Amino acid sequence: MPAPGITGRIRPTKVKKQQNTQKRKRDDVDVEKLEQAVAALDPKNGSYKDFTDLPLSDPTKQGLKSCHFAVMTDIQAKAIPLALQGHDILGAAKTGSGKTLAFVIPVLENLYRLQHVGVDAGLGALIISPTRELAIQIFDVLYKLGKHGHMFAAGLVIGGKSLQAEREALTRMNILVGTPGRILQHLSQTVAFNVDDLKMLVLDEADRILDMGFQRDVDAIIDYLPKERQTLLFSATQSRKLSDLARLSLSEPEYVSVHAEADSATPKSLQQNYIVCPLQEKLDILWSFIQASKKSKILVFFSSAKQVRFVYESFRHMQPGIPLLHIHGRQKQGARLETTHKFSAAKHSCLFATDVAARGLDFPAVDFVIQVDCPEDVDTYIHRVGRTARYNRDGRGVLFLTPSEEEGMLKKLEAKKVPIELINVREKKRKSIKEQVTHMCFKDPQLKYLAQKAFVTYVKSIYLQKDKEIFKLKEYDLEEYSASLGLPGAPRIKFLKGDDSKARKQASRDAIEVSGSEDEEEDEDEKKKAKAKAGVRTKYDRMFERQNQDILADHYKKLVQHEDADGTDEPTNGKEPTEDAPMPDADDDFLSVKRRIPADDDIPEAEEALEASTRNQKVVHLDGAKNPIIIDSNRREKLLKSKKKLLKLKDKGKKLVFDEDGNAHEIYELEDEEDFRAKGLPEEQRKRFLEQAREVVAEADVEDKAAAKAKKKEKMRKRKEKERAEMEGDGMGVEIEGGEDALANFLADADASDREEWSDDGEEEEEEEERGEQKRQKKWFEEESDEETATAKRRKKVKASRDVERAQPKTLEDLEELAAGLLG
Numbered sequence: 001m002p003a004p005g006i007t008g009r010i011r012p013t014k015v016k017k018q019q020n021t022q023k024r025k026r027d028d029v030d031v032e033k034l035e036q037a038v039a040a041l042d043p044k045n046g047s048y049k050d051f052t053d054l055p056l057s058d059p060t061k062q063g064l065k066s067c068h069f070a071v072m073t074d075i076q077a078k079a080i081p082l083a084l085q086g087h088d089i090l091g092a093a094k095t096g097s098g099k100t101l102a103f104v105i106p107v108l109e110n111l112y113r114l115q116h117v118g119v120d121a122g123l124g125a126l127i128i129s130p131t132r133e134l135a136i137q138i139f140d141v142l143y144k145l146g147k148h149g150h151m152f153a154a155g156l157v158i159g160g161k162s163l164q165a166e167r168e169a170l171t172r173m174n175i176l177v178g179t180p181g182r183i184l185q186h187l188s189q190t191v192a193f194n195v196d197d198l199k200m201l202v203l204d205e206a207d208r209i210l211d212m213g214f215q216r217d218v219d220a221i222i223d224y225l226p227k228e229r230q231t232l233l234f235s236a237t238q239s240r241k242l243s244d245l246a247r248l249s250l251s252e253p254e255y256v257s258v259h260a261e262a263d264s265a266t267p268k269s270l271q272q273n274y275i276v277c278p279l280q281e282k283l284d285i286l287w288s289f290i291q292a293s294k295k296s297k298i299l300v301f302f303s304s305a306k307q308v309r310f311v312y313e314s315f316r317h318m319q320p321g322i323p324l325l326h327i328h329g330r331q332k333q334g335a336r337l338e339t340t341h342k343f344s345a346a347k348h349s350c351l352f353a354t355d356v357a358a359r360g361l362d363f364p365a366v367d368f369v370i371q372v373d374c375p376e377d378v379d380t381y382i383h384r385v386g387r388t389a390r391y392n393r394d395g396r397g398v399l400f401l402t403p404s405e406e407e408g409m410l411k412k413l414e415a416k417k418v419p420i421e422l423i424n425v426r427e428k429k430r431k432s433i434k435e436q437v438t439h440m441c442f443k444d445p446q447l448k449y450l451a452q453k454a455f456v457t458y459v460k461s462i463y464l465q466k467d468k469e470i471f472k473l474k475e476y477d478l479e480e481y482s483a484s485l486g487l488p489g490a491p492r493i494k495f496l497k498g499d500d501s502k503a504r505k506q507a508s509r510d511a512i513e514v515s516g517s518e519d520e521e522e523d524e525d526e527k528k529k530a531k532a533k534a535g536v537r538t539k540y541d542r543m544f545e546r547q548n549q550d551i552l553a554d555h556y557k558k559l560v561q562h563e564d565a566d567g568t569d570e571p572t573n574g575k576e577p578t579e580d581a582p583m584p585d586a587d588d589d590f591l592s593v594k595r596r597i598p599a600d601d602d603i604p605e606a607e608e609a610l611e612a613s614t615r616n617q618k619v620v621h622l623d624g625a626k627n628p629i630i631i632d633s634n635r636r637e638k639l640l641k642s643k644k645k646l647l648k649l650k651d652k653g654k655k656l657v658f659d660e661d662g663n664a665h666e667i668y669e670l671e672d673e674e675d676f677r678a679k680g681l682p683e684e685q686r687k688r689f690l691e692q693a694r695e696v697v698a699e700a701d702v703e704d705k706a707a708a709k710a711k712k713k714e715k716m717r718k719r720k721e722k723e724r725a726e727m728e729g730d731g732m733g734v735e736i737e738g739g740e741d742a743l744a745n746f747l748a749d750a751d752a753s754d755r756e757e758w759s760d761d762g763e764e765e766e767e768e769e770e771r772g773e774q775k776r777q778k779k780w781f782e783e784e785s786d787e788e789t790a791t792a793k794r795r796k797k798v799k800a801s802r803d804v805e806r807a808q809p810k811t812l813e814d815l816e817e818l819a820a821g822l823l824g
Ligand code: ADP
Pocket: 068, 069, 070, 071, 072, 073, 076, 093, 094, 095, 096, 097, 098, 099, 100, 101, 360, 361, 362, 390, 391
C-alpha cells in the first residue's frame, strides 16, 4: 500500500531505458490488438464471467492476478465491457458488490489504449469521491491494480496537505482521485493544471456527490471539463434524475442496474433486524449489546459528531472491555485516517461513527452495523448497513427505532426492498447505565458539557429532518432522554419556542440554558447571515448599540424610535407588539421632532447635562472644569473618589508666574497700549529686543563653548591614561596578571556562595572569568541581609559595584569615591 500521501506513481520503481523502448514497441502492437478486441465485444450478451474473458492489457491482468481477482461480480461483468467500449454508464449495485473495480479497470484500460501517459498527456481521468477516506481507498485499489507495469502517474487530492505541494505534483498527473472541494480548488487556483484533454470522469457514490451538499462544487468542476468525455456514475442507490444527467451532460448513458430486479436492495448475506426502544433506553441497550459482543467488530452509527463524542467518551470511562474508536467529520484528517486504519486492522473493535463512514468504505470483516439514531432516509440506511456483509461475507445490521419512528421507517424500508425483521432485547441481558452516566456527568463537567451538546444537536437534527412521517419531534420524551444522558434537566433549545412554549416553560423552569446554536460552525454562519442582513454598520451604529453605558445610547434609541414610528426606517417587520417590546407610542411621537443633532458633531456637553438632570441622573460641578460631569454609572461614581482620574476631567491648567509680592501673573500679559507707545515705535522696539536677545545668546555661547572644551579635554586625558596603562600592562605581562588572578580567585572563593546564588546566567559569568576580569569584591554597602533581596536587584548592584572596581586603579576620582565609601 502506498503511503497515504498526496501522490503516488503507479509505475514500477526502476525501469531501464532500454526496457522502456522495447516495451513501447510491444505496447503499440498490444494497443492495436486490444482496440480490435474491445470493438468486437458484445456487452449485452452477458457471457463474460472471468476477467480473463475480457480483452485487458498485460499490466492490468498482472494486477488482477496479484490481487487474486478471477471471477467478476455481476456489476463488473455488466459494466466493464460497456465502459471499455467508451459508453457513459449509470451503475447501481448493492453495497460491497465490487463497483470500485468496475470503474478502475476501464479507467486504466481506456487510457492505456489511448496511450494517455506521461507528463505532456495531462490529466486523462478524474475520479471523484464524497469523502476523503473513500478517495484514499479508491486510490489504493487503483495503485494495487496498476502497479504491475502501468506507466500512469496517479495522484490523490483530498486536502489536508499544503496546496503548493499538491500543485507541483498535480500538473504531472494522468489519473486523479479526489474530493469535490479540493479538486475544485485546484481547478480554479492551479494555473498549470491542464484538464483540457480529460477522457474520463468517474463519480463514485454518485447520488451523494450529485445531491445538494456538493451541488455547487460539482457543477463548477464540470464547467472546467471538456464536454467530450466518458462519464461513469456508480452507487448502491442511484437516482436517475434527468436533471442530474443533464448536469453531467451524459450522452445516451447505459443503465447498469444489478439489483433493480433483485428481491432486495441489500446483500443476501446480510441479516437485518430492528428493535423498538424509547429514546431514553438507547444507551442502555447499546451498552448491553457491546457487552454481549466483545469478540466482534462493530460499527455504530449516530446522527451527529456530538453524539459520537459523548457516547465514545462516556463508554470509554466505563471500560467496556473492547477497544473503542470514533470517527466524525470534525476530527483532523490525521486522526480520521488513523482510526480507519485501526478499525480495518482490528479483529475486535467498536467504532462509533457519523455518516462520514457510511459511504463506500470497505472495512474488512465487520460483524455488526448498529444504527442507534434512525437514518434520515432509506438510502442512508442501505449505505450504513452496507459496511458489513461485503462481497459474499455474512453480516448483521441492527436498527434502533423509537416507537414513533417505527411505522414511518418500516413503510419506507419496505418500499425500497429492504427486508428487515423485528427482534426483542432479552431483559436478562439488559443493563441500565443511567446511574453511572449521571454520576460521571456530575463528576466531570466536560462530559456533562458533551452530553448537553449531544442532546441539543440530536433534538435539532430531529427538528431538521425532512421526513416528518418518521421524525415527529413532539413524540419524543426529551426530558427522559436528557436524563439518560446524565443531565439533571433538558437543556433549553431556542427553536422550540414557537411550538408549545408554554408547556415547555413549565417543564423546564429550572433547566440549564444552553444556547440553541451549540454548533460553532452554525453559530458562525448565523452570525454571518445576521451581519449580511444588517448591512453596513457605521461607527455610530456600534457606539449606539452599546447600551447602558452613557446617555447617548438612550438618546439614540429615542431617535430611532421616532424613525420607526414614522416608518422611515425598517419599521416593526410586521411583528405584533409584545409585552417585552411594546410598539413605540405612535400618537405621542408621530412626526414630532424633539431635538435635532448634527450628524457629525458630538452632542454639546452642557445639553447633555441638562438632559441628564431631567433624567434624574447626578450632575457634579467640578472646580476647574468648565462642564459638569454626569454620574450615570457606578464606574463614574467611583471616579469621583480618585483625584488622579478627576484631573483628566478638569480643564487644562495655566502656567503662572508670581511677582515679588506673591501676585500671580500670566506668562504673557498684554501691556497697555499707551505704555507700549511710550516705549517708541514698534520697529525700534523690535530692533532693541533683537539686540538684547543677541547679547544674551552670545553670553550663553561663551559658557557653552568653555564647557564643551573642558569636556573634550577630559576625554582626551582619559584616553591617554588608558593607553598608557595598556602599554605598561604589556610590558609587565604574566606576572601581574597572575597576581591579579590569584587575588581574583581568592575573592571568588570567598564569596562563591554569594555569587552562586545570584548568578543564574552562569555562562555569562564564566565567560567573564575567562576574559581574566577582576573578581567581585564585597562592598561596604553590602550587608549580609542583602542576600535576601531580590536577585535582579542584586545583580544590578553588583554589576555597578564591579564597574566601580574595574575603574578603581584608573582615575583619581574613583579612588576618592572608594575611599569615601570605605570610611563611610
Ligand atoms: P462496492 O463499491 O460495490 O461497495 P467494493 O468495490 O468496495 O464494493 O468491493 C467490495 C469488496 O469486494 C472489496 O473488498 C473488494 O476487494 C472485493 N471484490 C470486488 N470485486 C471482486 C472480485 N471480482 N473478486 C473478489 N473480490 C472482489
